[in-house]
Amino acid sequence: MNTVKAVFDYTFREHVRHKVWLSAALFGLILIAGGLVASALAQDERARMLLDLGLAANEAIAMISVVFLTVHLILQEVESRAIFLILTHPVRRWHYLLGRFLGTLAAVGLGLAAMGLFHWLILFALGWTGEGSYLLAWSCSLGKTAVMGALALLLSLALTSEAAAMAFSVFFWILGHFSSEMNYIAEKSGSSFMRAAILAFSRAAPDFAHLNYRDAAAAGLPGHRWMAAALLYVVGYCAACLALSVQIFEQKEF
Amino acid sequence: MSRPLVAAALGAALAIGADVPLSRQAATFPPLSQLPSTPFAVQDASLASAGLRAGAADIAWIQLLEYAGHGLPELPEAGGPVSPSLQKLTMRVVSLDPRFHRAYLYGASILGWEPGVNRPEQAAEVLQECLVRDPGEKLCPLYLAALTFQKKGDPERMLGVLESTLDDPRAPLMMRPLLANIYKKRGDYRKSLALWEIILDDEREQNDHPRAVKQITELKVLFKP
Amino acid sequence: MKALAFRKASKIYRSSHLGRVTEVVGLQNLELEIEKGEVFGLLGLNGSGKTTAIKLLMGLHLPTTGEVEVLGRRMPDVEVLARIGYAPEAAYLNRSLTGRETMSLYAALSGIPASRRAARVGAILEQVGLGRAVDMRLSAYSKGMLQRASLAQALIHEPELVILDEPVTGLDPLAIKEMRAVILWLKAKGTTVLFSSHDISEVEKVCDRIGILSGGRLAKTMTQAQWRGKPDALENAFAESVKRTDGVGEIKLK
Numbered sequence: 192m193n194t195v196k197a198v199f200d201y202t203f204r205e206h207v208r209h210k211v212w213l214s215a216a217l218f219g220l221i222l223i224a225g226g227l228v229a230s231a232l233a234q235d236e237r238a239r240m241l242l243d244l245g246l247a248a249n250e251a252i253a254m255i256s257v258v259f260l261t262v263h264l265i266l267q268e269v270e271s272r273a274i275f276l277i278l279t280h281p282v283r284r285w286h287y288l289l290g291r292f293l294g295t296l297a298a299v300g301l302g303l304a305a306m307g308l309f310h311w312l313i314l315f316a317l318g319w320t321g322e323g324s325y326l327l328a329w330s331c332s333l334g335k336t337a338v339m340g341a342l343a344l345l346l347s348l349a350l351t352s353e354a355a356a357m358a359f360s361v362f363f364w365i366l367g368h369f370s371s372e373m374n375y376i377a378e379k380s381g382s383s384f385m386r387a388a389i390l391a392f393s394r395a396a397p398d399f400a401h402l403n404y405r406d407a408a409a410a411g412l413p414g415h416r417w418m419a420a421a422l423l424y425v426v427g428y429c430a431a432c433l434a435l436s437v438q439i440f441e442q443k444e445f
Numbered sequence: 446m447s448r449p450l451v452a453a454a455l456g457a458a459l460a461i462g463a464d465v466p467l468s469r470q471a472a473t474f475p476p477l478s479q480l481p482s483t484p485f486a487v488q489d490a491s492l493a494s495a496g497l498r499a500g501a502a503d504i505a506w507i508q509l510l511e512y513a514g515h516g517l518p519e520l521p522e523a524g525g526p527v528s529p530s531l532q533k534l535t536m537r538v539v540s541l542d543p544r545f546h547r548a549y550l551y552g553a554s555i556l557g558w559e560p561g562v563n564r565p566e567q568a569a570e571v572l573q574e575c576l577v578r579d580p581g582e583k584l585c586p587l588y589l590a591a592l593t594f595q596k597k598g599d600p601e602r603m604l605g606v607l608e609s610t611l612d613d614p615r616a617p618l619m620m621r622p623l624l625a626n627i628y629k630k631r632g633d634y635r636k637s638l639a640l641w642e643i644i645l646d647d648e649r650e651q652n653d654h655p656r657a658v659k660q661i662t663e664l665k666v667l668f669k670p
Numbered sequence: 671m672k673a674l675a676f677r678k679a680s681k682i683y684r685s686s687h688l689g690r691v692t693e694v695v696g697l698q699n700l701e702l703e704i705e706k707g708e709v710f711g712l713l714g715l716n717g718s719g720k721t722t723a724i725k726l727l728m729g730l731h732l733p734t735t736g737e738v739e740v741l742g743r744r745m746p747d748v749e750v751l752a753r754i755g756y757a758p759e760a761a762y763l764n765r766s767l768t769g770r771e772t773m774s775l776y777a778a779l780s781g782i783p784a785s786r787r788a789a790r791v792g793a794i795l796e797q798v799g800l801g802r803a804v805d806m807r808l809s810a811y812s813k814g815m816l817q818r819a820s821l822a823q824a825l826i827h828e829p830e831l832v833i834l835d836e837p838v839t840g841l842d843p844l845a846i847k848e849m850r851a852v853i854l855w856l857k858a859k860g861t862t863v864l865f866s867s868h869d870i871s872e873v874e875k876v877c878d879r880i881g882i883l884s885g886g887r888l889a890k891t892m893t894q895a896q897w898r899g900k901p902d903a904l905e906n907a908f909a910e911s912v913k914r915t916d917g918v919g920e921i922k923l924k
Contacts (some may be wrong), residue, residue, distance in 0.1 A: 236503070445725070
């Protein structure tokens with residue numbers, strides 16, 4: 192696992208030093224500050240609106256960052272041939288992929304934490320009393336970011352085109368929030384084949400409704416079993432995507 | 446089968462296993478197809494599709510406030526005291542986020558008690574929706590009870606119920622000026638004056654402060670203790 | 671004792687476009703053995719298969735047919751990479767890291783224990799003359815400094831076998847002299863060195879044996895005794911053995 196840590200460390204450093212990523216984090220902070228102004232229009236619901244806008248901005252920036260970073264994560268190292276030097280050391284390919292993925296997730300998570308802290312401080316200053324749990328909403332956003340990162344990594348390796356991988360990632364992001372609609376369409380479908388096909392496609396895509404706690408925060412805190420299931424869902428989905436990525440990556444020659 | 450494929454199968458099995466309890470406890474959002482038809486359907490669908498259901502409801506809420514205040518260009522019939530689309534816009538907010546408590550209460554208050562609107566049936570429908578979609582919301586049944594007393598011609602009990610909700614932080618701020626106006630109209634200047642004085646003391650109600658100053662001046666003339 | 675061996679190793683590159691499959695021969699039936707402690711030069715024109723042979727040795731490519739064995743292990747084998755040092759033709763290093771971070775990364779990847787890592791990093795950077803640039807980012811390094819950093823990562827774990835791909839290409843005369851000294855120093859330590867080059871004069875100065883590749887085939891092998899003291903012997907053998915396969919015609923002088 193030393194090699195995973197070594198790859199993790201350099202990936203994390205690389206991202207933190209990347210100016211594009213810092214710009215994204217800055218943009219997130221500006222969005223939150225913008226939400227502060229926009230929320231003034233919401234009258235009685237100012238805190239709620241600032242909460243929603245801030246969490247959504249955090250998540251959107253994290254999603255854009257993770258998709259952008261993971262889609263380029265391996266392909267750029269192949270293009271710059273930096274991967275030659277890594278893989279000519281005693282590094283198992285799955286160690287390399289795992290380290291790269293976790294390093295990226297940690298860097299995006301750090302940005303998400305910085306934006307979250309800034310956001311929470313604004314909410315706190317406005318006297319937000321906290322309906323539900325901010326930490327849980329934040330953790331769910333991180334979970335979605337992890338799932339999206341793993342999926343984008345898989346797509347980048349399967350499609351070998353950054354543009355196509357990015358387009359498909361965005362498509363899956365939207366589809367992931369469409370699970371209830373997909374189920375509804377499947378139910379209404381007359382053909383049993385169509386129903387099965389829609390449901391299969393819907394199940395293969397990540398179901399972000401499970402992690403969309405920030406949209407359901409008003410419903411209060413879910414139970415521990417829900418939280419454990421959500422964590423398992425994230426771990427399982429990421430593991431499946433990463434394992435498929437390893438399968439593809441191990442076949443590649445550089 | 447290669448080791449990565451075995452790992453992928455295990456990961457998928459874990460995710461599917463976790464999917465079952467999560468689906469059972471999933472937050473119940475009505476499908477987008479059940480949203481009331483408004484000129485904002487594309488906006489709502491786009492935001493909800495991007496996973497921003499609460500954000501979509503927030504924007505819908507601001508549009509509801511704008512509509513109630515001075516109308517919206519997308520709804521040219523709107524504005525003024527009639528407010529024919531008010532119920533639809535309220536339903537839009539709560540369809541996007543069924544736990545947007547204040548939207549039920551705000552919509553129902555205007556529909557039920559705002560001078561000149563007079564749509565208590567629509568207000569009752571909004572509150573019924575609240576009972577179904579947001580059963581934990583305590584004020585909805587009270588507002589519904591107040592509407593029933595109004596319908597039965599028992600304004601005393603109606604006002605009593607409404608006044609009992611005023612200190613609840615979930616009650617819409619506009620409920621105080623609304624009740625103050627009703628009291629004034631009924632000649633109960635003392636209660637009206639008391640409410641306007643509370644409004645003037647409340648920092649959250651700064652928008653109503655100029656109106657409160659004017660009303661207090663006026664009521665102090667009318668009310669001689 | 672063999673340091674490495676190609677046993678009828680072939681590499682065919684296949685690409686397909688719209689169902690049309692194109693095959694390019696990278697290496698054909700290569701049969702070559704290199705003894706431990708030997709300095710072996712792989713000579714050839716561009717496209718002759720030198721880099722393909724090295725990539726097969728490093729496990730970056732898989733042979734289409736035949737076998738490749740390094741330090742007694744059949745490649746690809748991740749474990750054996752801990753005993754090999756590899757420097758590619760250009761310094762494919764991550765430019766966002768400093769010299770120290772880069773060497774720490776490769777030290778960790780090579781399996782050097784954390785307790786020994788810092789000392790080894792300092793020593794190797796000193797050894798390649800980068801002692802004063804340890805905390806500079808590689809993005810600020812000159813081409814010569816990058817080449818040295820690349821060499822340092824290949825030597826950091828004191829490998830038994832060092833593979834250098836075109837190590838003197840593009841270097842100034844002083845740097846070429848230093849590289850020659852490094853190769854001879856490695857030889858004196860008993861390290862096996864394999865390097866590829868176009869530069870016949872360099873090869874004849876340091877190699878015990880050479881192999882001339884042409885069109886993916888091993889056209890000739892020679893021992894030092896065959897060229898030592900015989901001016902132009904190696905150059906003539908090279909000119910006789912190779913033919914252009916990269917589609918470039920001769921320059922016609924009128």
